[in-house]
Amino acid sequence: MADVRQEEFPAVTLTYEKGDLIIKEGDYGISVYKINRGRVLIYAERHGKNVPIATLGPDEIFGEIAFFNKGGEKRSASARALEQTELEAWHPAMLSKEYQEMPPALNYVVRQLVIRLLRMNRLLVQLTEQEEKRRKALEKSDPFVSRRRFYRKPVDLECYYRPVGLQAKSRLSGRIRNISLNGLGMEIAVQNTANVSHVVGDSFVIKTVLPSGKDLDLEAKIVSLKQSETPSRLLLGLSISRLSEETKKVLGFFLLP
Amino acid sequence: MENMQPFMQLYLTGEENYESGDIIIEEGSRGNWIYIVLKGQVKVTKRTKLGTVTLNTLKQGAVFGEMALFGKLLDGRSASVIAADGPVTVGVLDFDLLRRDYESLSPRLRLLIDTVIMRLKETNEKIAAFVLAANRKGPGEK
Numbered sequence: 001m002a003d004v005r006q007e008e009f010p011a012v013t014l015t016y017e018k019g020d021l022i023i024k025e026g027d028y029g030i031s032v033y034k035i036n037r038g039r040v041l042i043y044a045e046r047h048g049k050n051v052p053i054a055t056l057g058p059d060e061i062f063g064e065i066a067f068f069n070k071g072g073e074k075r076s077a078s079a080r081a082l083e084q085t086e087l088e089a090w091h092p093a094m095l096s097k098e099y100q101e102m103p104p105a106l107n108y109v110v111r112q113l114v115i116r117l118l119r120m121n122r123l124l125v126q127l128t129e130q131e132e133k134r135r136k137a138l139e140k141s142d143p144f145v146s147r148r149r150f151y152r153k154p155v156d157l158e159c160y161y162r163p164v165g166l167q168a169k170s171r172l173s174g175r176i177r178n179i180s181l182n183g184l185g186m187e188i189a190v191q192n193t194a195n196v197s198h199v200v201g202d203s204f205v206i207k208t209v210l211p212s213g214k215d216l217d218l219e220a221k222i223v224s225l226k227q228s229e230t231p232s233r234l235l236l237g238l239s240i241s242r243l244s245e246e247t248k249k250v251l252g253f254f255l256l257p
Numbered sequence: 258m259e260n261m262q263p264f265m266q267l268y269l270t271g272e273e274n275y276e277s278g279d280i281i282i283e284e285g286s287r288g289n290w291i292y293i294v295l296k297g298q299v300k301v302t303k304r305t306k307l308g309t310v311t312l313n314t315l316k317q318g319a320v321f322g323e324m325a326l327f328g329k330l331l332d333g334r335s336a337s338v339i340a341a342d343g344p345v346t347v348g349v350l351d352f353d354l355l356r357r358d359y360e361s362l363s364p365r366l367r368l369l370i371d372t373v374i375m376r377l378k379e380t381n382e383k384i385a386a387f388v389l390a391a392n393r394k395g396p397g398e399k
Binding site for chain 1 (some may be wrong): 304
């Protein structure tokens, strides 16, 4: 960092333990933080519950909204350390001065962006809440979903899947995160949903190989959908709708404690 | 737009007129024009398999296409912008001038602005995925 301008901005290094609150929604403050080490969860508090917005890692920035939106603006979300985390806190005075003195047209464009981001974040929090309610209602009405509470083995298996009834060439990839005889949890990239429908009720043919080397081939339907803690990823909850006797044996054996 | 800020007037290089439904920016296409809505409204939309999701409606004074301005080169426009609700007039802003302004900023301030853009893109993607999920009813739902 030989950049002279960087040296003009003193940065303070802060360390947080797992679970520590870094920013509280509604508080005042315009410091900006850069993550040197660790992971930070950004979330909103709605009706006594935490709605996750994003998980950030090294070299990522947070606190930028209040910085741009200053003039008595409160923090629009909370931030909490997910593990031991080291942050660099940028003192806002110098940055603020530069922001205020930047060409007015650029300032106007940036301000618009920040307003749009705030609006879209609020919409996302609303949608996340709705999806959570939907899932809850579904759990009550669908016995298949309620049974999801049964023991599930945590795994990390690469898998391929395609919508039931479509050609194998529309093959997508994901990672199975947990599995039981009734259902499984699968993490996928958000972009998988760009061309193939991924909504509650959709069925997929899923193929993977168990650590034992045995092939697993089954059909399952989506019963829930939520954001993963990893950005741009979704977590699908699936209930198994077709499982051959042979596969059932293989899976049953794998699930033995 | 009579009450347009004088400093924005200086960056205006031209005006374009559109009718309802005309595409002003097409998702995935390349281009770095930046626009400001002078009259009427525009819709920001994203394509999905089940159809098009409207993310936002922008009114007079709103800037769009600005993501092309910041940070690294993007892989094309991240959403479409369509004229909505009667005739629309947009102003075309001077990209080179705005880009020069941006490049004159300190690395930290640029990083902050880039972060806002990245967050907005991520948020839009997530919203499109949710809208998609909500558009179809699950089993057991009426």
